[in-house]
Amino acid sequence: xxxxxxxxxxxxxxxxxxxxxxxxxxxxxxxxxxxxxxxxxxxxxxxxxxxxxxxxxxxxxxxxxxxxxxxxxxxxxxxxxxxxxxxxxxxxxxxxxxxxxxxxxxxxxxxxxxxxxxxxxxxxxxxxxxxxxxxxxxxxxxxxxxxxxxxxxxxxxxxxxxxxxxxxxxxxxxxxxxxxxxxxxxxxxxxxxxxxxxxxxxxxxxxxxxxxxxxxxxxxxxxxx
Amino acid sequence: xxxxxxxxxxxxxxxxxxxxxxxxxxxxxxxxxxxxxxxxxxxxxxxxxxxxxxxxxxxxxxxxxxxxxxxxxxxxxxxxxxxxxxxxxxxxxxxxxxxxxxxxxxxxxxxxxxxxxxxxxxxxxxxxxxxxxxxxxxxxxxxxxxxxxxxxxxxxxxxxxxxxxxxxxxxxxxxxxxxxxxxxxxxxxxxxxxxxxxxxxxxxxxxxxxxxxxxxxxxxxxxxx
Numbered sequence: 001x002x003x004x005x006x007x008x009x010x011x012x013x014x015x016x017x018x019x020x021x022x023x024x025x026x027x028x029x030x031x032x033x034x035x036x037x038x039x040x041x042x043x044x045x046x047x048x049x050x051x052x053x054x055x056x057x058x059x060x061x062x063x064x065x066x067x068x069x070x071x072x073x074x075x076x077x078x079x080x081x082x083x084x085x086x087x088x089x090x091x092x093x094x095x096x097x098x099x100x101x102x103x104x105x106x107x108x109x110x111x112x113x114x115x116x117x118x119x120x121x122x123x124x125x126x127x128x129x130x131x132x133x134x135x136x137x138x139x140x141x142x143x144x145x146x147x148x149x150x151x152x153x154x155x156x157x158x159x160x161x162x163x164x165x166x167x168x169x170x171x172x173x174x175x176x177x178x179x180x181x182x183x184x185x186x187x188x189x190x191x192x193x194x195x196x197x198x199x200x201x202x203x204x205x206x207x208x209x210x211x212x213x214x215x216x217x218x219x220x221x222x223x224x225x
Numbered sequence: 226x227x228x229x230x231x232x233x234x235x236x237x238x239x240x241x242x243x244x245x246x247x248x249x250x251x252x253x254x255x256x257x258x259x260x261x262x263x264x265x266x267x268x269x270x271x272x273x274x275x276x277x278x279x280x281x282x283x284x285x286x287x288x289x290x291x292x293x294x295x296x297x298x299x300x301x302x303x304x305x306x307x308x309x310x311x312x313x314x315x316x317x318x319x320x321x322x323x324x325x326x327x328x329x330x331x332x333x334x335x336x337x338x339x340x341x342x343x344x345x346x347x348x349x350x351x352x353x354x355x356x357x358x359x360x361x362x363x364x365x366x367x368x369x370x371x372x373x374x375x376x377x378x379x380x381x382x383x384x385x386x387x388x389x390x391x392x393x394x395x396x397x398x399x400x401x402x403x404x405x406x407x408x409x410x411x412x413x414x415x416x417x418x419x420x421x422x423x424x425x426x427x428x429x430x431x432x433x434x435x436x437x438x439x440x441x442x443x444x445x446x447x448x449x450x
Binding site for chain 2: 004005006007008011012013014015016017018019020021023025035041043045047048049050052053054055056058059060061062063064065068079082083086112124125126127129130132133134135136137139140141143144145147148149150151152155157158159160161168169170171174177178184185187188192194195199200202203205208209210211212213214216218
């Protein structure tokens with residue numbers, strides 16, 4: 001057994017894995033606010049995310065204006081219908097899915113990438129999209145902390161980013177990547193919702209883990225529309 | 226106090242936050258393998274990441290061939306020098322930074338986005354980069370689980386993605402987004418390395434959290450080169 005002086009006690013390790021495996025994308029919320037100060041703790045967790053060149057590219061907008069929430073819902077609904085129109089074969093099935101809980105959730109955060117990202121070239125010269133990767137890691141921090149706190153989070157990506165940027169007065173170069181809905185979750189089901197509903201299944205390891213080189217006989221990408 | 230039936234016991238919540246705040250990007254590794262089966266557990270944690278439309282776009286390549294590791298190191302070193310050349314003012318400071326532990330770490334994973342992503346349009350019609358966001362969340366899962374297990378992880382993004390894709394025989398449409406170095410960490414410092422070294426500082430909340438709309442007087446993006 002390797003010496004691992006930085007290892008947490010077993011029950012703490014188990015808690016981290018528990019949050020990872022029990023995290024869900026939540027679209028069904030019960031009424032009621034978040035526990036006191038929970039939003040602050042979740043934002044701190046997000047801000048502890050990694051970032052390339054320490055650029056901390058995430059910007060969070062806390063949406064407290066009910067009229068703005070309503071306008072955001074309209075944007076999302078428009079894109080949901082657009083998406084359905086572009087789904088070749090699973091349109092009816094898709095339209096039955098609940099894809100967001102914007103009107104019911106307790107709190108809404110919009111996550112955006114900052115403007116002026118080009119100023120940070122360290123570690124992303126060849127991979128400029130590392131700002132998005134960093135912001136996604138920050139969101140995953142928030143998501144896992146929320147799961148532990150019993151708070152549901154749904155990442156809504158159904159929106160026209162330019163329209164949302166305009167609505168929220170974002171400067172040129174900034175762009176929204178997520179609408180996060182937070183609130184009291186009705187439940188955290190054992191399986192992801194899309195698996196429960198038969199939309200897709202968890203890929204077996206041989207389809208996503210290779211040794212050294214990409215195998216020529218790798219399973220083709222499953223098509224889900 | 227809001228009723229939160231899905232809330233974990235306090236010590237489990239604390240463990241999740243502990244991993245979030247104590248996670249570091251590790252570039253200094255001690256010799257020695259990972260604990261038995263740790264890599265399997267970490268990969269399972271990654272695969273429990275969220276994904277838009279349940280597309281599970283992440284592909285992991287476990288690099289076990291020492292010659293391939295050597296070639297990857299050469300690719301990274303070339304890009305490190307390229308980056309230095311393009312840093313207008315902080316070149317010498319940058320060159321002193323240790324940005325990767327590819328030769329010393331116990332295990333290397335390359336994370337790539339799959340080919341054929343366009344088949345999955347649900348939830349990313351207007352945001353095609355959601356495949357990258359999903360894969361980054363998967364990596365953050367692995368990173369946090371590793372921290373709890375006392376294992377250091379470093380995300381190396383210094384490479385030419387096309388050159389690395391060729392080296393690893395990736396099909397057209399697939400592309401690498403991360404080289405992950407895993408191993409026994411020398412330490413998990415209290416502060417991120419780049420903060421310790423004075424490269425940057427943690428942004429205060431008023432610079433990354435806004436209410437409703439982006440403020441006109443938002444702090445300009447800090448320039449770090």
